[in-house]
Amino acid sequence: MSSISSVGSSSSALASAVTGSSSSTSSSGSTGSSVANISGTGILSSLGLGSGLDVSSIITALVNAAESAPQADITNQTNTDNAQIAGLTALSTALTGLQTALSELTSSSTYQTYNATFSANSTSASGVGTATTLPDATPGSYAIDVTQLATAQTSVSSAYASGAGVGGGELDITVGGKTLDLTVSSSDDLETIASNINSASDNPGVSAAVVAGTGGEQLVLTSTETGTANAFTVSAGTNSSSGLTTLANQLNSPGTGAAQDAELTVDGIAATSSSNNVSGVLTGVTMDLTSTGTSTLTIAQSTTPITTAVNDFVTAYNAYNSDVSELASYNSSTGEAGVLLGDPTLAAIQNQISQVISNTLQGNSIGNLASLGITRNSDGSLSLNSDTLSNELSSDPSAVQNLFSSANGVGTQLSNLVTSYTNSSGILQTRINDLQTDVTNLGTQQTALNARMATYQEQLVKQYSNLDTLMSSLNNTSSYLTDLEKQSSSSSG
Secondary structure, eight states: OHHHHSOSSOOHHHHHHHTTOOTTOOOSSOOOOOGGGOTTSGGGGTTTTTTOOOHHHHHHHHHHHHHHHHHHHHHHHHHHHHHHHHHHHHHHHHHHHHHHHHHHHHOGGGGOOEEEEEOOOSSOTTTTEEEEEOTTOOOEEEEEEEEEOOBOOEEEOOOBOTTOOOOOEEEEEEETTEEEEEEEOTTOOHHHHHHHHHHOTTOOSEEEEEEEETTEEEEEEEESSOSGGGOEEEEEOTTOOHHHHHHHHHHTOOGGGOOBOEEEEETTEEEEESSSEEESSSTTEEEEEOSOEEEEEEEEEOOHHHHHHHHHHHHHHHHHHHHHHHHTOBOTTTOOBOTTTTOHHHHHHHHHHHHHHHOOOTTOSSOSHHHHTEEEOTTSOEEEOHHHHHHHHHHOHHHHHHHHHSTTOHHHHHHHHHHHHHSTTSHHHHHHHHHHHHHHHHHHHHHHHHHHHHHHHHHHHHHHHHHHHHHHHHHHHHHHHHHHHHHHHHHHO
16 A cells, blocks of 8 residues: 555656656556656657757656646545544454453353352361362352261282292282283282283273381282272182182272262262262362361352453453544644544444443343443543442342343443444444455556556657757758858858
């Protein structure tokens, strides 16, 4: 666009014609050359010698005069279109920033964040554990009584001398429906057996370790997950040695290390879980149990995301207000005006958004933004009273949600309005596309004007060349007649 906007002088195509190059080569809109520089170039370097006229200046003046009016029209319209494009693009950007904040303000997830805490008890300051929530949690208080935590099965063998072989055969370890059939050599000691269990690709869910105690080394098998469903059984294959069979029987008797499920009640309703990370008992709540005992679980809506969303909306609206104020501004001292001063689209957007901001939502206990602590300043910007917002959130957070994100809420109406202006088929993009098309057409007009001026230049050069030839011939005739007269007078004397 820079080649179009920097118009006002003859084109390079015109300069080419002046210097004697082919007139069929035209500029693609570039406008930096001037016919004022033709006096000593090409064919014009000899023009005027016969007539005595300053032909270069005459041709320059004639071309500039013919070019001036249409060039001014193209330049002015191009500059106007580009300014409008820049202004409408800036307006669209400002509205897009506001739309981002409105999306946060109307999102259901903003209002579906909850805090879940256990009350302290005699065992721990955090009660029986911690809890997290999902958006479908329900606020309320629940009595939690944990009588048993989930544990993993642990089995311990008798003591063996370090490095001593246990006996050959097959050791079968089963968890649920999965079984590890481990081949054991007669020379394998506990360390080798433990290593082979842990590295087996078909390990069903156990880990093995060797503990060197005062009586010797002992093999410890532990389920990798808690709960009775993850308990294991151990047996020796039919052809196993008596030593391996004895080891299998020892590991198959967990004793006090038996697996168990977590057991608890919620408001007196019994529940169990294979894991201490209990989910599905309370909808939208996961409890991470750490101790037995009783505690009260309190689930309350978190107001932090709502407060953040409201603050982000006010900030985004003020950024939008600042941008449109500049676009529609007028400085009486300097006479400078914003590029969209008096623009009907901008005026319509400002009026409609302002109306929604001021609306009262029928049936809502808060009613309008002012009652929530969001008030308008004299310059059109918004201010937020954090205390008023906090009080309303503490009193009735659902009313705040309804005010912004219900079907007729302020946030919903603003979001729909802004989207109608900024989408790809909205009025802003439509106007920008039309203006860009006009700029393209002006570029075509510029190219055509350059070509016409180049042709006109060539015509003038030919005309003045013929004139120069004629004047030279007349001068020669005049000189001849003068000389002839002198000779005649001299003869008569």
